[in-house]
Amino acid sequence: xxxSVKKRRFLASGILVSATxxxxxxxxxxxxxxxxxxxxxxxxxPAGKQILANLTNWNRGLFIPxxxxxxxxxxxxxxxxxxxxxxxxxxxxxxxxxxxxCHLFIAYHSSTPDDFLQFRIPNSAxxxxxxxxxxxxxxxxxxxxxxxxxxxQDAATQxxxxxxxxxQIYNLSDPLFVLTTYRQLLDSESRDPRxxxxxxxxxxxxxxxxxxxxxxxxxxxxxGVISAETQAADQPNIGFLDASPSVTFHPAxxxxxxxxxxxxxxxxxxxxxxxxxxxxxxxxxxxVLWYWCPEMNAWLPNELVLLVDHVNGTDIFF
Amino acid sequence: MRNKAVLAKFVRKGFLVFVCGLLLFTSVMxxxxxxxxxxxxxxxxxxxxxxxxxxxxxxxxxxxxxVVGYSASKTPFRNKCLVIFGLSVCFAIxxxxxxxxHKSNCSCAGLWAQNNTLIQRALFGSLCLLLVGSxxxxxxxxxxDSASNGGKEQEQIRND
Numbered sequence: 001x002x003x004s005v006k007k008r009r010f011l012a013s014g015i016l017v018s019a020t021x022x023x024x025x026x027x028x029x030x031x032x033x034x035x036x037x038x039x040x041x042x043x044x045x046p047a048g049k050q051i052l053a054n055l056t057n058w059n060r061g062l063f064i065p066x067x068x069x070x071x072x073x074x075x076x077x078x079x080x081x082x083x084x085x086x087x088x089x090x091x092x093x094x095x096x097x098x099x100x101x102c103h104l105f106i107a108y109h110s111s112t113p114d115d116f117l118q119f120r121i122p123n124s125a126x127x128x129x130x131x132x133x134x135x136x137x138x139x140x141x142x143x144x145x146x147x148x149x150x151x152x153q154d155a156a157t158q159x160x161x162x163x164x165x166x167x168q169i170y171n172l173s174d175p176l177f178v179l180t181t182y183r184q185l186l187d188s189e190s191r192d193p194r195x196x197x198x199x200x201x202x203x204x205x206x207x208x209x210x211x212x213x214x215x216x217x218x219x220x221x222x223x224g225v226i227s228a229e230t231q232a233a234d235q236p237n238i239g240f241l242d243a244s245p246s247v248t249f250h251p252a253x254x255x256x257x258x259x260x261x262x263x264x265x266x267x268x269x270x271x272x273x274x275x276x277x278x279x280x281x282x283x284x285x286x287x288v289l290w291y292w293c294p295e296m297n298a299w300l301p302n303e304l305v306l307l308v309d310h311v312n313g314t315d316i317f318f
Numbered sequence: 319m320r321n322k323a324v325l326a327k328f329v330r331k332g333f334l335v336f337v338c339g340l341l342l343f344t345s346v347m348x349x350x351x352x353x354x355x356x357x358x359x360x361x362x363x364x365x366x367x368x369x370x371x372x373x374x375x376x377x378x379x380x381x382x383x384x385v386v387g388y389s390a391s392k393t394p395f396r397n398k399c400l401v402i403f404g405l406s407v408c409f410a411i412x413x414x415x416x417x418x419x420h421k422s423n424c425s426c427a428g429l430w431a432q433n434n435t436l437i438q439r440a441l442f443g444s445l446c447l448l449l450v451g452s453x454x455x456x457x458x459x460x461x462x463d464s465a466s467n468g469g470k471e472q473e474q475i476r477n478d
Contacts, residue, residue, distance in 0.1 A: 006394070009397075010394075010396065010397055010400070013397060013400055013401070014400055017400055017401065017403070017404035018404075020404060020408070021404055021407050021408055021411070024408045024411055024412075025411050027365070027366065028365050028411050028412065028414070028415040029415075031364065031365050031366070031367050031415060031419070032415055032418045032419055034367070035364070035419045
């Protein structure tokens with residue numbers, strides 16, 4: 001059978017295209033194979049084994065989904081009442097600590113500004129003027145990233161969310177509005193399941209109450225302020241993410257120590273499960289440090305430390 | 319019969335216009351990134367690991383422009399479909415490779431589209447259209463113009 005020139009040309013083009021496709025497929029398969037081999041090697045290496053062992057260990061046990069403050073209060077109280085050190089606190093300090101821990105869980109589970117504020121700036125600090133200060137440089141930066149009122153309303157309409165009083169609360173000169181709106185935007189962006197490029201490390205899903213520990217420590221003028229990272233350093237970890245605070249309080253820890261000669265700290269550590277994970281195992285420990293402010297009768301959050309190193313730093317908001 | 323012939327011609331032309339438009343758009347986006355010398359393009363590509371992302375952008379953009387030129391030429395429709403099919407299969411393989419490596423989204427239309435969900439979906443849909451359209455034109459050429467006597471190129475091939 002003799003083929004015409006056009007058919008021969010078509011056949012030659014077909015062979016050329018097929019060869020190119022085949023070559024590219026082989027190249028891709030090689031790259032995928034190489035990448036997986038690297039992953040396997042990493043998992044076999046001492047460092048990889050240690051990290052995977054830590055992650056697996058943290059993921060063990062019963063994780064209870066985060067729901068509401070009322071539902072979280074019971075398990076938190078049950079767990080804390082078994083721990084030494086917690087009993088040394090006064091009844092008011094105990095109640096306030098339980099509330100603060102519940103609000104912490106809700107704040108990093110929910111995207112709403114109210115839930116975040118409940119944890120970050122307790123009511124007693126909000127009603128007294130000049131008790132808290134929001135980082136000015138950061139507020140200016142966040143302000144430039146917040147969409148206009150119309151853009152926010154359009155986005156809410158698309159999602160079917162009502163924003164009836166949006167025009168009353170939209171106020172870019174209010175640092176609290178800027179802070180909470182930016183945090184909400186960041187949260188919803190990093191929670192978007194269609195966008196795998198971002199990983200939300202502070203989108204908490206569930207808590208293992210059996211791992212909840214609390215350490216009460218008193219700082220004095222001689223031993224100085226306490227850091228959550230220093231406290232967590234001797235525990236199993238795969239690095240640290242220590243979020244710099246966007247809100248600071250007055251009086252600050254050093255001011256209370258200088259004034260009263262002592263300051264009470266409470267540090268909790270708990271294993272939490274997140275919505276997304278970098279290595280397929282969605283649990284890691286989180287540590288939060290509060291200090292007791294006698295005039296506000298409140299635990300003020302001072303530090304948030306995640307005992308992981310490999311995640312996108314911009315996701316951490318404290 | 320006459321209407322069907324006109325429709326077949328319209329479908330073929332429409333498909334080619336879509337292909338040219340899409341490939342031109344993605345190639346221009348890649349070239350823009352290449353010439354702005356974005357620092358992220360200095361990293362090696364995860365799939366074609368011996369090339370930097372920028373170099374790959376340039377090569378693929380040239381390839382796409384070449385395919386656009388070929389699609390706009392007077393070569394038979396089936397030959398054009400062959401080339402488009404080859405290119406879209408390569409794109410599909412590249413996407414599968416990225417997916418299997420658990421890497422981020424495809425930057426097929428430049429870096430700006432990498433984290434844009436809407437563009438990602440549109441590009442994925444367009445790739446499916448390219449694959450299906452070119453496969454139909456290549457493997458079942460009679461599908462579009464079976465009823466038409468106006469498919470001159472197909473007629474020519476058959477006569478040859």
